[in-house]
Amino acid sequence: MAYEIPVTQARAELADLINRVVYGGERVVVTRHGKPLVALVSAADLERLEAEREPAEAGEEQVIRSVSTVRDLPPSAPGEQSRFGIAAEHRPGGPPRPGH
Helix, strand or coil, X not given: CCEEEEHHHHHHCHHHHHHHHHCCCCCEEXXXXXXXXXXXXXXXXXXXXXXXXXXXXXXXXXXXXXXXXXXXXXXXXXXXXXXXXXXXXXXXXXXXCCCC
């Protein structure tokens, strides 16, 4: 569990908070108006967090690469709009609009 401290108090005790994190293995959450604002974690914890994030980012890159290699669809049948094309089309000479 993390130690919570208001930002005003954290300013005055920064050196002690750093020691708690580095040597005590604690995590410190700095709050403002009772809501978490930032967290102090050791450099080792940060490295672990970043290492956990890297596989997710690699997966996102793979999806983007896959999507960018999708080929174009064959043309639609005559008179049919493509599946993701426009939903309506303008036909000249349609019914008169009110007021025109």
